[in-house]
Amino acid sequence: MITKFQVAYKNLLRKRVRSLLTLIGIALSAWVLVSLLGFNQGYETSLNKDIDNMGFQLMIMAKGCPYEAATMMLKGGTGLKYMKESIMDDVAKEPEVEKTTPILMAAVFDPNKGESGGVAGYFGIEPKSFIEMKPFLKFRQGGWFTEENGYEAVMGYEAAELEQREVGDMILIPEKNVQFKVVGILSRTGTQDDGTIFVPLKTAQKVFGKPDEITTLGIKVKKGIDSTRFEDKMYQLPDVQVVSLAQVKQTIMQLISTAKVMVLSIALIAILIAMVGVINTILMSVHERFQEIGILKTIGAMPGDIFKLIWIETLMLCAIGGVLGIGLALILSKVTGVVIRYLLPYSPSGGLVLIDLKLILFTLAAVLCIGLLSGLYPAWKAGRIRPLEAIRSEIG
Amino acid sequence: MPWKKREMRAFSRKLIHFEFCNLQSAICIETFWALLLVLAGYAAAWGAVGCDLNDPDRDVTRLFPQSTGYKTNYVSIDRKGGEPLLVKIETRLGDKFHGIYETIDVPYTIYEIFDNKKKIGYIHGVNQKGQFGGIQVFVSLDLEGRIKAFYIQKMTSKYAGKLRDANFGRQFLGLTLKDFELYDVASGKASGRVDAIKNPAPEAEADFRAALRATKKNLVLMDEFVYLPQAVSSNPGGTQK
Numbered sequence A: 001m002i003t004k005f006q007v008a009y010k011n012l013l014r015k016r017v018r019s020l021l022t023l024i025g026i027a028l029s030a031w032v033l034v035s036l037l038g039f040n041q042g043y044e045t046s047l048n049k050d051i052d053n054m055g056f057q058l059m060i061m062a063k064g065c066p067y068e069a070a071t072m073m074l075k076g077g078t079g080l081k082y083m084k085e086s087i088m089d090d091v092a093k094e095p096e097v098e099k100t101t102p103i104l105m106a107a108v109f110d111p112n113k114g115e116s117g118g119v120a121g122y123f124g125i126e127p128k129s130f131i132e133m134k135p136f137l138k139f140r141q142g143g144w145f146t147e148e149n150g151y152e153a154v155m156g157y158e159a160a161e162l163e164q165r166e167v168g169d170m171i172l173i174p175e176k177n178v179q180f181k182v183v184g185i186l187s188r189t190g191t192q193d194d195g196t197i198f199v200p201l202k203t204a205q206k207v208f209g210k211p212d213e214i215t216t217l218g219i220k221v222k223k224g225i226d227s228t229r230f231e232d233k234m235y236q237l238p239d240v241q242v243v244s245l246a247q248v249k250q251t252i253m254q255l256i257s258t259a260k261v262m263v264l265s266i267a268l269i270a271i272l273i274a275m276v277g278v279i280n281t282i283l284m285s286v287h288e289r290f291q292e293i294g295i296l297k298t299i300g301a302m303p304g305d306i307f308k309l310i311w312i313e314t315l316m317l318c319a320i321g322g323v324l325g326i327g328l329a330l331i332l333s334k335v336t337g338v339v340i341r342y343l344l345p346y347s348p349s350g351g352l353v354l355i356d357l358k359l360i361l362f363t364l365a366a367v368l369c370i371g372l373l374s375g376l377y378p379a380w381k382a383g384r385i386r387p388l389e390a391i392r393s394e395i396g
Numbered sequence B: 001m002p003w004k005k006r007e008m009r010a011f012s013r014k015l016i017h018f019e020f021c022n023l024q025s026a027i028c029i030e031t032f033w034a035l036l037l038v039l040a041g042y043a044a045a046w047g048a049v050g051c052d053l054n055d056p057d058r059d060v061t062r063l064f065p066q067s068t069g070y071k072t073n074y075v076s077i078d079r080k081g082g083e084p085l086l087v088k089i090e091t092r093l094g095d096k097f098h099g100i101y102e103t104i105d106v107p108y109t110i111y112e113i114f115d116n117k118k119k120i121g122y123i124h125g126v127n128q129k130g131q132f133g134g135i136q137v138f139v140s141l142d143l144e145g146r147i148k149a150f151y152i153q154k155m156t157s158k159y160a161g162k163l164r165d166a167n168f169g170r171q172f173l174g175l176t177l178k179d180f181e182l183y184d185v186a187s188g189k190a191s192g193r194v195d196a197i198k199n200p201a202p203e204a205e206a207d208f209r210a211a212l213r214a215t216k217k218n219l220v221l222m223d224e225f226v227y228l229p230q231a232v233s234s235n236p237g238g239t240q241k
Helices: A004-014 A016-053 A066-075 A087-092 A127-133 A157-163 A201-207 A227-234 A245-288 A290-298 A303-331 A333-343 A357-383 A387-392 B005-022 B025-045 B056-063 B082-093 B166-170 B202-227
Strands: A058-062 A097-110 A118-125 A139-142 A152-155 A170-173 A178-186 A197-200 A216-221 A240-244 B069-075 B108-115 B118-129 B134-142 B147-154
Touching (some): A004 A016, A016 A333, A016 A357, A087 A216, A097 A127, A097 A201, A118 A201, A157 A178, A197 A201, A216 A227, A245 A303, A245 A357, A290 A387, A303 A357, B056 B118, B118 B202, B134 B202, B147 B166, B147 B202
Parallel strands (some): A152 A178
Antiparallel strands (some): A058 A240, A152 A197, B118 B134
């Protein structure tokens, strides 16, 4: 015996081009939807990974907005604020703290970079504690400093590329005219480390005239602690500011929220267009089969049977369209990622579009629900067709 | 090209401006770090390193005063001719490409310069390893390959000021690849017009020789990419301003 599914399938095949165009509409909507949701979770996952790669969750800096320092650095000056290195001992005593690492940032104006000069940035670090914070750092060439107060430098991937440096080459700190030997070049990390030149902390303090001073203290806290309470506790230290990387993440997410809203709007419009397409296709189908539905009713089909038949057609269209769209999104996820990376001012490293099974099932369910909603009216209308009126009509 | 540096910079500027204007001081620290992340992304944009003008709109006008517009083309040895072309370029240069940055896949940016619709020349730069850092050497050339301007965009050296000085650059004006063919980059020996170029900082002999090598490399590359009959001077995919 022929089932309702077979009847629905055959009905869809009657008008192949129309069914195909409707399928394409649904597939495109599903593609946009799954890519958007994939971007939503992919971007956040990659951003979290990048922030984790910073190695520490909290930073302590001297009071006075570092934002101003950033402005000054960009404009070619310095103006960074400093705090005593001894703060490290105070912080390390806290039971919530797992590890700490001191950093001395320095910016030097180089008049021979470009037409109007540029700023070269250096990070004085204590190799032992810094490596513990960032065990994922790998070397393209060489390794870390051999002496705590030696004149050696480790360069991030991009910094080395720009300066055309290899292990064994020399670099010169402008203004100071101090030479450092390059002992290591890091592999690409996709983080700010790529553009950084690291030198031993003690040497940096000496060269930049900041003995026993640092700009930043990176803190890794123990798992499961209340970070807000810990931040409040750190604020009790004199003349410091606490920066939580969770806040950094929030800021970046705010920056890209406009882009997200725009894409979401496009997705919603696409879904609406697809819905209208489905309603139109099924309504046309019902209209063309006016007499046929009337005959079905005269031979005993109940309104519920007609309703189900039409609904199954909608379901089939949406299921096939949804699967095609998800397939398209999976195949093109890397291309979508490249396009998004091109458009956004900042993109974290790693995949930007993350499509997993949960997302696939969610999208499929959403497309089916939207399709079933779209099929409601045409199915209801078909169920209400009066048999005699239909048979007498000249349509079909 | 995966990234357009200028567009990235313009976007970052807008972003920074937005941040400057709108965020309250309470979240300024987050902004600082967001900014660092943006700059990290920007740094990553430099990629497998080519040599672009920092500000083409400004620099093209300065290096080619009669220009009214320019078109940017990207060429690499591996796309243009692969290994045989690399060998040919190395032979003409008189030195091997060495190190981890002077490779076959380096993207070279060639700016085609226009006076209205008429092409009047080119600007091209190369990276060169210097004693203390990368040196970026640009030349602007007329349609016959004659140097019209010489510009060291970036150099790290105690004596960078002397080598970047306009007086040093003036010594290169009017020279062609033919003049540089007489310069041996391996030994630093020259004859003819190149020999007449005076080093303004004898203490920085290594960087002086690096600048000469970069100029010769620049001219050889331009000859292979643009001036030789088989070279295609215009890339249909280039962007015009």
